[in-house]
Amino acid sequence: MTETIQLGGAKETGFFPRLRTIIGRRTEGRGVILLLVILAVLAFTQPLVFTALPVTIGRIALIGIVALGLTAVILMGELDLSVASTLAASGVVVAIIPDLRIAIPAALLMGIVVGIINAFFIAIVGIASFIASLGMLFALSGLAFVLSNEVPVSIANQDAGLAFGQPLFGPVTPRILLFFLVFIAIQLFVTKVKAGREFFAVGGNRQAAYDSGIPVKRRIFTGFIISGFVSALAGVIYTLELTVATPTAGSTVLLASFAAAIIGGNYLKGGRGSIIGTLIGASSLGVLQVALFLSGVQVPVQNTLIGAILLIAVITDPSSLRAISARVRATLPDRTKVEAQ
């Protein structure tokens, strides 16, 4: 009787095999390729993107922050369509409360509450996240208009807002700092913290998660609270930087956030993806937008280009390619001459 059994899959040794193994485990491939292509093109055509790096990073922060929170939800195979409305509504909350020391916590709290309401409908009532958050999308956008009385609201403390837009040190503005803090926090949360790691289990095999005693409902709450909180934080940042809250804020946020997450290799059905991927996706979009702006490309053309990239990103998903190659193979003539008698 043998004492151990060898079933294959042993650890690879040697530098290159190990490197290959490590790369093979990542999900960000397409995002990296896109980013590299964009950067390579820009190195020749728009070097300004690099010389104005802080601004470019600021732009990435703007696109990316909501996407980071959204990724937490996507990892669990859920969707949150209410992020942009949360942003708008919390932004208005910041502006209508005169004292920022109350206003900011109130706005952030609101984000948390939105997350809880979303999660309640999804985990407790049992509505698909797609619909629950669609309802919240309308409700919160309405709330933003109601609270603001349908007009832009200036914050009382204009100076605080202006100061907020200034670099803290070097080129780092609070927005960039907060963006990286959020990135690091969520990244650590989903890679190091047990509850966060379990997001992958909830998204990858929900039944297994239940069976292993993972409190799936609580994880769903956590995910939507993260998404709501980050969206509200973005709302706070937007309002402070602008010194004004507009009920229409974030009109482009929802779609851009999804685009960033998808380009970064996050699988919408859950279980596969990474926060780093979203960062890469947001970087690709951000750099691209800065470059297109600097080139003075018309917005309709920009949008067409971004749409095309998104379409390419989604149809070059490995599972898409597998599906289509299987189809192509099925229609090709059989290659059996060797085997045929």
Place this chain on the structure above:
Amino acid sequence: MAAVVEAKNITKAFGGVKAVDDVSVSVEAGEILAVVGENGAGKSTLMRILAGIETQDSGQVIVSGEVIPKSDAKASIDAGISLVHQELSLVPEMTVAENILLGSAPTTVGITRTRQMKQIAQAALEEIGVSVDLDERISKLSVALRQFVEIARAVARKPKVLILDEPTASLTPAETDYLLSMLQRLADRGMSIVYISHRIPEVFRLCDTVTILRDGKQISVLDVAKTTPQQVIDQMVGRELKKDLESKRSSSPGHVVLKAVGIRAEGVNDISLEVRAGEIIGLGGLVGAGRTELVRAIIGADPRKLGKVTLTVNGKTKVISSFESAVKAGVGYVPEERRTDGLALTMTVAENITLPNRKELSASGFQLARKIRTFADDLSKRVGLRPPEIDREAGQYSGGNQQKIVIAKWLGRRPALIVLDEPTRGVDVGAKAEIHRLVKELADNGTAVLVVSSDLPELLELADTIHVVRDGTITGTLSQEEADEKRVMSLAAGEQVENA
């Protein structure tokens, strides 16, 4: 000696049908208890209740004198009950180490202690004697390895009782052998084991006690040392099992209908085979040997890398390149996963039966409602659907009836070739006999039949010729006269297997 885990008077009903009916089991430290029964006897449900995944309607689960709260997986795990699932419950995109400690990773203020996690995972793997890269993702592992990772997970929880639900279904004999000796080692160290299987030889090799379930009821609890396999089997089935020689058909195969040459696909390595009209070809072998992959590649349900398949009907030979072309040429396919691949459960029986026959039942795209009804009605009666109510949702029928619906939908096409993958898995005895009758009837009427089955008696009963598949190749072909369980198993395993 006191029982470590005790389940008292467990009852659980689904929609009025008692899946588990007043069952009590207990296991002592170091004891290996077998729970046996046919498919659908209630074994898995009972174990899921033990593990806190399913909520019992009544009854208690008691671990070391403490009653475990109902339907609380975490509490059950904490109390020392660990379940190795029948269907693999691993997270494909997480690593081996993470899966082993899924839901129970060691943390400091919520942060996973990766190194400790790996140590525990490593220790668990060492305990069961398996070596695998801890950082590898599950999606990259072989089925057998996943099974062992699953066991490692259960072991890592330091359970008082380890429950294994059909752990050997996807293992080769060598692996099975290894698994059984490993479990023996664990039991020797005082761990209690509940072993669910319907492979009687394994039970007799490994277990101390055997509990027999039939139709949710507990039939008996026997001391393995004082019983015989035949006794256990008789109690499982509830009747004397003997080879039904009368049912043998006299086959007179016609022309070659299916010709598959040099099939290579994922898990299939250069297989050629032929099926003639009126002939039933059986594909035997272990789960994971490549049989399902083979038939799916043949009929184009999955892509094949290489190979040519032709179907000859009425003297015309057509090349099969995709599943659509296969169906068009006259292939019917009863897939392994009935509930996910075979049926649309929330659609009616009529809708399911007519799904592949829509073109024939329509005029310029419009459905012919009356024709559809008579068509579905005739077929549901022909396959013996009970009750034959074609407006009911397919999901409301039992497993056996559902399988009849799947078969009915292909019968309607009068297929030249029908491929059946595990046609009676999870089907009760009565329906099983009816399905066998249907298959034979089909062959008698000149249909070529290709059947995949892990159920050896079934294979022996149905097939005129059995091809045994192992590791993606055919390792042997047995005619009906030559075939017996022993020969098939030894070819499937690639070695001599002693008969228990």
Place this chain on the structure above:
Amino acid sequence: MDKKTTLTQQMAVAQEPEKAIVERKTGALSWVAQNGIFIFLAVLILVASFAVNGFASLENLTSILNRAAPIGIVAVGMTYVVISGNYLDLSVVAQVATAGVIFLAVGNEYGLFVAALAAFAASLVYGIVNGVAVGYFKANAVIVTLATTYIGLGLLRFFSGGSIFFGNPDGPMEQFGQAKLGPIPASTFVLLAITIVLSILLTRTNFGFLVKSFGVNEKATRLAGVNTDRVIVGAFLVTAFAATLAGFVFAAYSNTAVSTMSQGFDFRALAAIIIGGTSVFGGRGSVLRTLLGVMFVSVLNNILVLVGISFGYQQLALGIIILLAVTLDVLSRKLGEK
């Protein structure tokens, strides 16, 4: 969905030795959820007739119908994508606007027939690109149609320069926009006609059956020898054709078209579909129900405007109604299962 119960129940049922057929109990709540949309619509209309000034008048009826027609035609078409289990088609926004602009810009120059050809050619492109990406490439419908929205609106704005296009006075578009039978505008008949046609297509034809079947179980449908990819392309084509028709109706309504005209049609149409009771998981739903959902949303919207409620509250109300409608549906199904 309460994943826990359903998943475990499903798994358990799979192993369950059923001898008898499980009867599904259906309670009052379930009945309400099944037919709630009728009741709510009736109650809404009844209450408004008494309580809201100006609601119960022929003119207002016309107004409601005018409001319902374009979004209704879109929603009725999009029901196909939803029933096929693909969530929604975001690109209807671009499709409606593209069609509207083409009908007026091309129609003024070359006549309505050429314009219709051009508009339906455009919808063919939309339907095929969306359908091929979702069907053949197995890409997520939300992202695919998001991408085609970007592309479509980008191209439309680039070529139209964002101008408001207006039809020749007394041209065919204006004539259609003005045409009425009694108080009922012609667009209502278009809505009814397409609802009937698409309802028949869904319930009486093979294609419709396959769309539904795909929505219930993609694999089983494929393993019945159906070219499911083509079915998906078909579903997106139906949506695209309907959106083009909506573009025509909407452009004719005011005899104008501009690239922003259909803003919000995507989620509003989906809201109507959901309120009508079509499941976003696919497989369950009907075109007629969508029509009711559209009427409900239009009547509600009309009432809110009549009583002078501002835009913000209108949005808020729509959101809450979506949540309520779906909660009721889910709860009734849960009770029904027990």
Place this chain on the structure above:
Amino acid sequence: MPSLTPPSGGTQRERKRGKMRKSRLILAPAAMLAASALILSGCAAEETTETTESAETESSSDDTTTEEAPAETFEVYALFPQGNDQAYGSTLIEPLQANGAELGINFTLSNSGYDATKQLAECEIAVAAQPDGIMLWPAVGSAVRPCLVAADNAGIPVWVINTDVGPADAPLTYGYSGPDTYGQGVASAELMCEAVDGEEVGIIQVNGAAGNGTAIDRDNGFTDHVEANCPNVTILAEQNADWTPAGAKQVAADMISAEGIENIGGIYAADDSMVDGAVQALEDLGEDASDYFITGIGNTKLGNPLVKEGKMYGTVFQSSVWEGENAPEYMHRVLTGEIAKGDRVTAYMPSVKVTAENADDPEVAPEW
């Protein structure tokens, strides 16, 4: 053919631009034929007249600069909330670029789609690119301070167009040229009051897109003036529409139902396109729009014919060409140091009222 503003180089440019515009437009609108009439100055608000005059005098003083070949070229980032994707933007950008080219200004255009945050981000990039100047058309008038501060810190002059910044932010800019949005609302109210002529009249009001700055300013201008100067006009109901005729038609029809057609004497819509929709709503009820007091803003290609047909009493001309032509002129004067920081020049586009009397004048030929 004098344009509304008389920079002397204008005529030549006008023709060239006219040709370009024609080639761009796909549609054949109801053709506008010129007739001779003078601009009716009417009873324009005092401050508006003043600023208009000052704009005229100042712009005529830079004749010399414009006629010479540009001595140096300037890079200017134009941060707009719309562009070639909207009619006004399209017809503004053409003269802007044409005139800019003559003056040696190279514009890099951006379009934030009325997203204030996106515009701020674009402003940051623009500031980082260190251009000679920034031309800002605020997405939200009150939400530009951070951008202005950033530009100020970087020493980049900012010229504001279309939507002026608030008084607190004004010192950070070199000036403003464009419509007096609030004043437009006022002018439209003046037309309304004039049309109603003391009668007791209830009207319905169609505002622009909810939350949009222009919509809010026009609403305020109109409402304030009506309240203060003609209390005989009662606003019965108001709703937002999305600037489109179809949207306006829908809400107008609903408001008419709610208030009862017999109680309604007039309609004000914040934009001529929406007037078109509201007029259609009336006509759908079999009413003759000329029986109602209707005013709008824009004098657009949809609105001007309505005035001529008598369906709309009057509208207020917003000339995209005026704005597009003048913006580079002022920008150039800023860049050449002619307008110094602190001068804060405000050049309002004349809020020319267009009624049946002058609707055919070439000066008020609709542009977009």
